[in-house]
Amino acid sequence: MKAAENSQDFDQFRDDLEAVERKIAGEIDPGVRAMVVAVSVFALLFSLVLPHAGKARGFDVILYDVAAQTEHIGLPSRVFEWFVVVFGIGFSLLALITRRWVLAWIAVAGSAIASVFGVLSIWHRNTPGLGNYQGAGPGIGLILATVAVMVLTFHWIRVVWSRTTVHLAAEEQRRIAAAAAEEADRRKLFGDN
Incomplete structure (x- = not known):
């Protein structure tokens, strides 16, 4: 039950995170x-x-x-x-x-x-x-x-x-979030808790 709540919390902020990442990706740091x-x-x-x-x-x-x-x-x-x-x-x-x-x-x-x-x-x-x-x-x-x-x-x-450190950190956070969401989906599909 706790994983489902965490997944919903993450989905709630996913659009905001993606918007911030797009903004960061469009910037340079000379x-x-x-x-x-x-x-x-x-x-x-x-x-x-x-x-x-x-x-x-x-x-x-x-x-x-x-x-x-x-x-x-x-x-x-x-x-x-x-x-x-x-x-x-x-x-x-x-x-x-x-x-x-x-x-x-x-x-x-x-x-x-x-x-x-x-x-x-x-x-x-x-x-x-x-x-x-x-x-x-x-x-x-x-x-x-x-x-x-x-x-x-x-x-x-x-x-x-x-690539700035901000770009690399944002990509890493997105990979971690995607892996967590994939793991949550796998557990939900197979009934693992």
Whole structure:
């Protein structure tokens, strides 16, 4: 009789426990990596005011203004800078502030793509254009942004793949509760007390 009462008590709180577990599973705990991510985001912000190539700064590339057109900034650089702003800066800040797992995954996916475009942008600046046009090579802003977004990608991957002690404890409690419920059902079915 006591086992049946315990089972009913547990069933009464099962929905609450599952809701708490879902909430915990949707959160991240970057720990000390949060500082590295924050410094990387700051480096990305700083890279926007540094020369991207020649006299064109990161902001000029994003806006594709006269300075960017004069320096013949290509599509890879423009895509790279937009990925840096949207994912490297925007979603990374949102993920750090809200600690949401989904936002961190979006930040890591966008940062990974930005890393590829960053390397492609550096390569593009070192390759002669049509008619052997030789423009300015990659600037310090482009190189800093590429390195920062690679560091950001690495650390976000480590954060989203790590399981916190809270996640592990919640999973263990769920396993224990499921085993107890299964044992209670077995005893009820076979009449064991």
